[in-house]
Amino acid sequence: MDNAPPLSPTARSTIRRGAKRARTDRATLYALLDSCLICHFATIRDGVPLVVPTGYGREGDKLYLHGSTGAASLMDAAGTAPISINVTRVDGVVYARSVFHHSMNYASAVIIGEAVPITASTDKLAALRVITEHIAPGSWNATRQPTRKELAKTGVLAISLHEASVKMRSGPPGDDEEDLSAHREWAGVLPLHQQWGAPQPCPLLPADTPVPDRVSKRPLPGEPAPSPSGTGHRLT
Template sequence: MPDSAEVFAPTDRSRVRRSHQRAQYDKDAVFAVVDSTPLCHVGYVIDGQPYVTPTMQWREGEKIYWHGSSASRMLRAVKGGIPVCVTVTHFDGMVMARSPFHHSANYRTAMLFGRAHALEDRDAKEASLKIMMDGLFPGRWEELRGNTDQELKATTVVAMEIEDAVAKVRSGPPIDDEEDYATVQCWAGVLPRRAVWGTPEPDPKMDRPHPVPSYLKEIPYE
């Protein structure tokens, strides 16, 4: 069993009640899901109306960050400290069973709960954006011109201390009723799904050819 310091203690909002055997509360499992894709969905409530907004995220320690336009209704709302649920999901395949009831999906998902606040200090905001860029494309930040004061003013970066979180994972073949293995004659198994990067496409407005940077060459293409 992981040490208690390495586990998010289940709470009423994070405890998995259905298929609880797939729940993983240890931090390594949660962070593995979060760190393997930049896309997340931020759930929150404004004036009694629930919203879910897709955005890009990055993590540093036990804080998760996201950013966007300072005019964003979502960011204006969540940076004030309202409760937030951040969800990260990977869809890994269709599970095709011997009955409609036992068809399923293979997936990895994480739900993280907390309250967000805005980074107000200019240097802290820029440092966090650099962490995002370095996590995606190590070395690219140094190739770019810096952010202007106006661009940073127009950008809101929020941080959320992860108060509690859970990962839920399903993998492997279908789980059928025992008698169906012998009596139902049809194909059963998993149709895997994989997300892959395409070949880099150069901007036609580049004034002269530039080689594909090394950090892109290291990404496996389709």
């Protein structure tokens, strides 16, 4: 990706407020998208902004969204006007010596672009595989594929990552000099980490159904998947 164009190629995707926190390399954008599971996309419906959360998947410089073909939000997104997408990861709460300087450590991306409907069955299946493997790695080949009827009920949109911005904050609070000596309250960062809990089997499963490695050994989003080994662990 060394030859990939930088971020902020347009005036509307250039960060101005807090510009020192802007990132301009695409590798940072890709890493952020790969480390999260939910995005929020905004459209205009009947003259009112509408923000909808949904799962997604990234392949190269393209983001895929999906939903029911009957969903109004998906139909609005597939219109002629560009949509805006946000993905944010919170890494911690910043406790400062003043209320003004309380903050969060975070990574956030905003993507602007036209949502292009994917209509060909082969292309739609390929995009759904990208989404599935991002949200639940290893599930595409391990479970039943979509039927024609299910495929017809599912809408898929593709959005280019060409026009995007990334903003990040990390580190301790940025207190004013006079507050450093005048106030003794605790200051610092309370980190926020992701982790998976224990798998909770469907109550309709036979009791001896093993938990596959793709579930029991699932890495956190953005981390490399472990090498396949064995069929999994049995429930106890």
